[in-house]
Amino acid sequence: MDHLANFMQGLGAILSPYALMAALIGTLIGFLAGALPGMTATAAIAIALPLTFGMDPIIGIVVLTSIYYAASFGGAVPAILVNTPGDNPAVISALEGYPLTQQGLAISTMRVAFISSFVGGTVGLGFVVFLAPALAELALNFGPPEYFLIMVLGISSVLAVSSGSIVKGLISALLGAIVGLVGMNPLHGAVRMTFGYYQLLEGVPFVVLALALFCIAVSIVNLDHRGARQIRVRNIRAVRNWPDREEMRLMAPAWTRGTVTGFVIGVLPGAGPTIASFLAYSVTKMTASEARQAKFGNGAVEGVAAAESANNAATSGSLVPMLSLGIPGSAGTAVLLGALLMFGLRPGPMLFTNHTEIAFAVLASVLIGTFFMLLVGLILPPLFSHILRVPDSVLFPVILVVAVAGTYSVNNDIFPVYLLWILGIVGYLMMKFAVPAPPAILAAVLMPLMEVSFMQSLTMSRGSLNIFIDRPVSLALLVICVLFLILPPLLMRRRRAKA
């Protein structure tokens, strides 16, 4: 109850009109940053940071935390409307949300995404308020073997996001894994497949890969036919603007899976909301009924609900190691950590003791931010959907221009834009050959982390694979991985036998 009282005190500290205005401005900036392909929460926080220098610490932290949080809402809007995820976790929203747009459910699906984000974020925040110190302690038990198995778990969801041919999904994942290995190996310093370009030493930026495989590919596929478009979105009359009772019934269990999965993954430094959203989607697909299985890949609203709730629950979870241990789990939390240090706070075990009001004010500002985003999400989707009225012949070339600007913003350098062009050709051919893009994205994200974790694990154990069995948490994860691999075909066989 102490935690709740402290949280209410923190909430009281930010309910002034000035603080609420700051939260609203931060929310809108963060939302815009999340919605624009190529822009990230990290970049938006870094840009806003100097502007907060003269502010009261609580106000400054409210602005920056609101930006961080709202960005995780924004990525779903372009994903659902034009199949262009604003950030990597929104890939699932593109996979399931865009087909729903083509069925006249754009506004309803955006509202589903925002409501799901709100649920995941708010419940995740509740976990943080009550469980942060205990969870931080648990997170310290996760070493390289556990991280490797988390990644294996993530890879197992490749099949879940492979709509259509499983073989092509596997090919896509392997291609993504190869892309993920480009650059300098962090443990041995060996340079792999950079073709002599020093700009590739840090690997292919994920943002560039995602923009190329989604944004560029979709735009060119739409433009490569004069007149009749292959992927029509214009002139689709809205069927309804709100989720119906059936969709609400499907969303509720998806929220539960998404929130729990997302929060647990988010607590682990480095795991990230992308893995959380893919895993939550995979679990939801695996446990769906026979009748709903056919919907996945063609507009399953529970897929959007699971992924978006997981994304925002992971964003909440990422605050746990940052606040409780002073360990940033991502680039966004690293910049936030820097901001807290700038304001004279020292995140870590003593934060909640020495700066109770400010620590809980940070959490309370997240709550205010999610409420503002919920309002945006309930009121503004009809406005966003006006994008669909823009003629395809104008919309898709402009999307290409936005992609170029977004890609340039990655390193403030032209090289990633050249890379975007080359990978865009690959993405176009992948789309034409019906090779799904999400497995490539997932594998490109996971492969570097998997390799490093595996190498570190074997170094720790002096080459013995027993390390994955000897540690209790690792053993539990190994059992879950095995279940993840054998359950889907078993469940499918059982469903077919019943039918």
Place this chain on the structure above:
Amino acid sequence: MWKSNVLLGLATAGLALYVLNHSSRLAYRVGFGPGPGFAPWWIALTLLVVSAVFVAANLVRRDATLPFPITREALIRATGLFVTFGAAILLIEPFGFTIAMALFLIVVLRLFEDRPWLYSIGVGVLAAVAVFALFAIVFDVPLPRFVRGFI
């Protein structure tokens, strides 16, 4: 369309062979654990096997369909679009983002989409300026500008 799948399989098999060759020059094992050549070697080998099986299966079955048919017209238009896109990207540094992207949009709208000249120029310039304003002014991204640094 099974021929497209065979082509895809052959292309990915070729990539797999390249990665196998590249990774064979890196250390497979270092100390107690895998070296930098371990992961790419196994991934490339898996890709080669999967590609070979995929090609063989399509040569036997020959019944695949594609959601977006690959027609000659589509390939020619796509090639033209990528060439135009690439040329515009090359113009970004010497001429600035706004001018390069405005030219790109004008060319696409006029030549590829048959829009009137006035429409193409109007939409092209407006959209390029709007995107520049959003990224360079709102988000302070230092997009390349033309000579005097204005736009």
